[in-house]
Amino acid sequence: MEFLVASAIGVMTAAGIYMVLRARTFPVVIGLSLLTYATNLFLFATGRLAIGQPPVISAAATGYIDPLPQALVLTAIVISFGMTAVVVVMALRAYLETGNDHVDLPGDASPEAAEDDWKLRARKPAPATARSGRGERA
Amino acid sequence: MNHLLILPILLPAVVGALLVLAARHDGVLARTFAVASTVLLLAIAVALLVLASDGQVRSYALGAWPAPFGIVLALDRLAALMLVLNAVLGLGVLLYAIGGWDQRGKHFHPLFQFELMGINGAFLTGDFFNLFVFFEILLIASYGLMVHGGGGLRVKAGVQYVVTNLVGSSVFLIAVGMIYNVTGTLNMADLARIVPQVPAADQALLQTGAVLLLVFAVKAALVPLHFWLPGTYANAPGPVAALFAIMTKVGAYSILRLYVLAFGADAGAAAWLAAPWLLPAGLLTLVLGMTGVLAARSLGQMASFAVIGSMGMLLATVAVFTPQATSAALYYLIHSTLAAGALFLVADLVAERRGAQRDRFAAAPRIAQGGLVGGLFFVAAIAMTGMPPLSGFIGKLLVLDGVRASAHAAWFWALILTTSLIAIVGFARAGSFVFWKPHALPAAPASAYRPDGALSFVAVGGLLACLVLLTVFAGPVHAWLELVAAQLYAPAGYIDAVLGTAQGVR
Numbered sequence: 001m002e003f004l005v006a007s008a009i010g011v012m013t014a015a016g017i018y019m020v021l022r023a024r025t026f027p028v029v030i031g032l033s034l035l036t037y038a039t040n041l042f043l044f045a046t047g048r049l050a051i052g053q054p055p056v057i058s059a060a061a062t063g064y065i066d067p068l069p070q071a072l073v074l075t076a077i078v079i080s081f082g083m084t085a086v087v088v089v090m091a092l093r094a095y096l097e098t099g100n101d102h103v104d105l106p107g108d109a110s111p112e113a114a115e116d117d118w119k120l121r122a123r124k125p126a127p128a129t130a131r132s133g134r135g136e137r138a
Numbered sequence: 139m140n141h142l143l144i145l146p147i148l149l150p151a152v153v154g155a156l157l158v159l160a161a162r163h164d165g166v167l168a169r170t171f172a173v174a175s176t177v178l179l180l181a182i183a184v185a186l187l188v189l190a191s192d193g194q195v196r197s198y199a200l201g202a203w204p205a206p207f208g209i210v211l212a213l214d215r216l217a218a219l220m221l222v223l224n225a226v227l228g229l230g231v232l233l234y235a236i237g238g239w240d241q242r243g244k245h246f247h248p249l250f251q252f253e254l255m256g257i258n259g260a261f262l263t264g265d266f267f268n269l270f271v272f273f274e275i276l277l278i279a280s281y282g283l284m285v286h287g288g289g290g291l292r293v294k295a296g297v298q299y300v301v302t303n304l305v306g307s308s309v310f311l312i313a314v315g316m317i318y319n320v321t322g323t324l325n326m327a328d329l330a331r332i333v334p335q336v337p338a339a340d341q342a343l344l345q346t347g348a349v350l351l352l353v354f355a356v357k358a359a360l361v362p363l364h365f366w367l368p369g370t371y372a373n374a375p376g377p378v379a380a381l382f383a384i385m386t387k388v389g390a391y392s393i394l395r396l397y398v399l400a401f402g403a404d405a406g407a408a409a410w411l412a413a414p415w416l417l418p419a420g421l422l423t424l425v426l427g428m429t430g431v432l433a434a435r436s437l438g439q440m441a442s443f444a445v446i447g448s449m450g451m452l453l454a455t456v457a458v459f460t461p462q463a464t465s466a467a468l469y470y471l472i473h474s475t476l477a478a479g480a481l482f483l484v485a486d487l488v489a490e491r492r493g494a495q496r497d498r499f500a501a502a503p504r505i506a507q508g509g510l511v512g513g514l515f516f517v518a519a520i521a522m523t524g525m526p527p528l529s530g531f532i533g534k535l536l537v538l539d540g541v542r543a544s545a546h547a548a549w550f551w552a553l554i555l556t557t558s559l560i561a562i563v564g565f566a567r568a569g570s571f572v573f574w575k576p577h578a579l580p581a582a583p584a585s586a587y588r589p590d591g592a593l594s595f596v597a598v599g600g601l602l603a604c605l606v607l608l609t610v611f612a613g614p615v616h617a618w619l620e621l622v623a624a625q626l627y628a629p630a631g632y633i634d635a636v637l638g639t640a641q642g643v644r
Contacts, residue, residue, distance in 0.1 A: 020305060025297060032304050039308040039315075046319040069318070072267055076311055079274050080304075086281055087300045094297050097290030103301070105294055105369055 005045055012038035023110065025091035025101045032087065036080035044073045142189065143198040143211050145182050146221055146258040149175060154251030161247070169236050172247040176232050179254065180225035183218070190218035191618075193625060195635035197264060205637050206328040212264035212636055215622040216468075220261040220391055223472055226604060227384050227479050228254050234483050234597035235377040242287040242375075249286070253279035253381065260388050264636050266314055266324040269392065270307070273357075277303050280385065283378045284370065295373035302366040306356035316347030327636035330399045330629055334406040341407050348401050348411045358389030359446050360416075360453055361423040367446055368430070372438035376486020379438065383478035386449050387471055394456050394464070399629045402459070416457035417546060421553050423450025428557035431564035437485035437497035440568055441478065444522050447557060448474040455537050458544045465623040466540035469616055470533035473608060477521040477530060480601040484515045487594060488572060499568065504576040512573035514598050519565040521605050524558055529608040534558065536616065 012034050019031025047066030055067035095101045099119035104110070114120060153175040161168040189196070190213055198211040232250060240246040256276025263269050285296040318324055320340045321332045336344050352360075359367040367386075371379045397412045405411075427447025434440035452474065455467035489497035491505035505511065517528070524530035534554060541550045608615060625631065 020301065028301055032301065035305065035308050039311045042312055043315045046315040068324075069315070072314075072318075075267075075271065079271075079307075082278070083274075083300070083304055083307075086278070087297065087304065090281070090285065090293055090297050090300060093285075093288075094290065094293040097288070098294050099290075103294075103298060105291065105298070105373075 001049055001051075005041065005049060009038050009042050009045070012041070023102055023104065023112075025095065025103055028103060029084065029088055029091060033080075033084055036076075036084070040073050040076055040080070043076060044069055140189070140196055140198065142182065142186060143196060143213050143262065144200075146179060146186070146262065147211075147255055149179055149182065150251040150255035150258070154248045154255065157248040157251065158245065162245075165241060168247045169240070172232060172250060173229075173236070175251060176225065176229045176254070179258075180222070180229055183221040183225040186213060187218040187222050189213070190215045193621065193631075195625075195632045197636045197638075206323055206325045209268050210264040210325065210327075210636055211262040212327070212632065213262060214632060215618075215625050216391070216395070217261045219468070219472075219619075219622060220387070221258055223387075223475055224254065224257050224261070224384055227475060227601070228381065230479060230597045230601045230604075231377045231381045231483070233600070234380070234486075234594050237591060237594040237597070239287070239375055239377050239486075245282065246286055249279045249282040250381070252276075253283060255279075257384060257388060261391060264326050266317070266326060266329065268324075270310055270314060273310070273388075274307065276385065276388070277307070280378075280382065283381070284374050286375050286378060292373045292375075295369045299366055299370040302356065306353050306363075309350060309353040309356075313347045313350035313353060316343055316350065320344045320347070325636065326396065326399055327633040330402075330404070330633050331637065333400050333408055334404055336406075336408070338407070345408055345411055348397075348408055349415065351396060352393070352412060352415060354389045354392045354396075355416075355419070355453070356389070358386050358393065358453060359423070359449050360389075360419050361426050361446075361450070362419075364423065364426070364446050368434075368439055368442040371442040371445065371482070372436060376438075376482055376489065379441070379486075380479040380482035383445060383475050383482065386445060387452075387475055390449065390452055390456060390471065393453070394467075394626070398459065398464075398626050399632060402627070402629060404629070410459055413457050413459055417454055420450050420452075420454025420457055421546075421549055423447070424454060424553055424557055426450070428561045428564070431561050432567075434564070434568075435499055437488055437499075437568060437572065438482070440564065441481045441485050441522075444481065444561065444565075445474075445478045447561065448478065448522070451534075451537065451554060454550065455541060458541050458546075460540070460543065461620070461623040461627045463537070463540040463544065464626065465616065465619040466533070466536035468619045468622060469529075469536050469612075472615075473521070473529040473533045473605065476601050476604050476608070477518060477528075480514075480598055480605070481518045481522050483594070483598045483601070484511065484518050487511050487514070487598065497572075499571050501579060502576060503579055508573060508576075510595065512569070514595075514602065515569055515573065517602050518598075519569060521602070523561040523565050525562065527609065529605050529612065532609060532612045 016031045016035030016038055019027045022028055047069035050065045053063050053065040054061045055065050099117040100113045102113040153171055157168050157171055195214045200209045253276055256272050256279055259272035263272055281300050284299055285293050320336055320343050321329055323329055323332055356363045371382060401408050401411050403409060424447050427443050427450050430443030431440050434443055452467055452471055455463050485497050492502045495502040521528040521530045524534040541547050
């Protein structure tokens with residue numbers, strides 16, 4: 001079980017970091033989620049891994065599991081959930097207002113950012129030809 | 139228990155909630171309540187400062203749960219000092235924001251109160267996980283403030299800011315988990331008691347956790363974790379950037395508090411873990427920040443890099459970990475917070491008056507009230523670069539003197555003096571470009587800008603007046619800061635005050 005939990009945390013952290021380092025906001029949000037899942041799981045495991053043990057005092061108990069990490073994880077889950085919602089809203093707003101979903105500020109962004117810009121694309125005549133092409137096929 | 143201790147957290151929380159509920163559509167009511175709350179907060183902070191000046195550490199057990207099990211707040215001289223600094227800066231920034239910024243978006247005042255609450259909480263808490271919670275509170279409020287007023291560029295910079303801090307929070311939680319795993323406690327005083335007794339087999343885990351705690355450096359903008367700061371501060375609304383001047387100091391405060399208390403002289407194998415990382419990183423930050431001042435393309439960016447540079451100097455001085463160096467660092471901390479706040483406000487004054495050019499270093503016609511704004515910039519620049527006669531000069535002198543005993547003193551002297559020169563060149567260039575160059579241009583047609591009321595100038599002038607006071611009373615202030623450092627480096631008092639509650643001694 002230790003190996004399973006440890007490798008799950010490791011894989012999720014690695015995937016999360018990889019995704020956070022992507023250039024667009026959507027993979028970054030996914031990466032943040034993965035990273036917070038990994039953190040929560042890690043925090044959960046800090047109370048030692050045990051199965052079938054009660055967290056609160058009971059007369060029939062033969063042993064206990066640490067209840068504190070469970071409380072901490074609950075707090076951390078709520079906070080990370082709220083934060084993910086905030087970052088999604090802000091990313092959407094940034095996409096709508098600047099025209100592209102690249103993470104970099106305009107001065108530092110790669111040329112791709114301009115190519116992906118929906119505002120610029122809307123102004124170019126390119127969509128018109130695309131539409132006429134579709135018309136021919138129909 | 140003295141209930142005054144919880145008021146710096148409770149008051150902004152209650153007022154912030156009231157503002158959301160009752161004063162959403164009433165600008166005047168919101169302003170009145172916000173200013174009243176911040177003034178009251180300043181009064182409470184000063185009362186706590188007087189209370190803490192007797193050298194006794196006071197703890198406040200929330201819900202009367204005894205110390206290592208419940209969450210405690212602890213007030214010592216350092217915490218009281220930071221509370222006062224936060225309230226002073228908050229009041230100045232709030233007065234400036236009332237000049238018009240607060241009406242450019244919704245919910246400025248509630249977010250502002252919650253921000254103050256989070257910062258106060260981070261200064262007061264004696265519990266590790268609670269520190270994380272207060273960090274999140276101040277961050278959530280700062281996300282809202284950062285994108286206040288909207289605009290694509292600002293929101294995009296906001297996304298970067300949020301993502302950086304979320305990753306930082308995750309690393310912080312991992313560090314908390316590692317340390318809890320080894321020591322079984324989240325109470326800082328209890329941690330200080332247990333760390334020396336950690337067996338050798340667990341040291342690797344404990345020390346990894348302790349080094350990971352350097353994630354505080356994300357908030358303190360330490361190289362190489364500083365990349366978020368220029369984009370964020372330069373794109374944030376002026377008054378918000380000015381308030382953020384204290385947020386970097388929250389990172390520095392946490393480093394100082396935790397490493398001196400729990401990983402200090404008594405920590406055995408884990409003693410002074412942070413120093414070998416913090417000191418070179420701090421000096422590198424100083425060089426990078428001040429070089430950035432020279433390379434900046436706008437006033438806001440320049441102020442941001444000046445903040446990075448000053449944080450570098452502050453953290454490098456903290457990393458010496460001696461009482462003399464720490465008292466010098468604290469003096470510089472007070473100074474650089476107020477100076478950076480004033481500088482961001484002046485940059486905003488300029489940006490508001492230059493129309494489309496904002497505060498960029500590009501040719502623009504003369505600005506309204508140019509003499510007055512230029513004068514304020516001149517004073518703020520003198521303070522920020524550390525030239526006589528203002529407190530920046532005294533702060534740098536104290537730092538140079540405080541690190542003399544350190545093995546790395548030569549590095550400090552060389553880098554601080556060189557970077558000061560670089561910063562002076564950078565600020566001189568910026569000032570002459572923005573305020574003098576326009577006189578060579580043909581006079582512009584009267585701009586549409588209507589000079590706003592005197593309140594903005596009162597706010598900037600107030601912050602600069604605090605710097606003058608800090609200069610005039612440098613002697614007594616530094617003597618008091620030596621007491622702060624002495625209390626910090628004698629953690630037994632803190633530990634007894636917090637854990638004593640458990641034994642019913644109080």
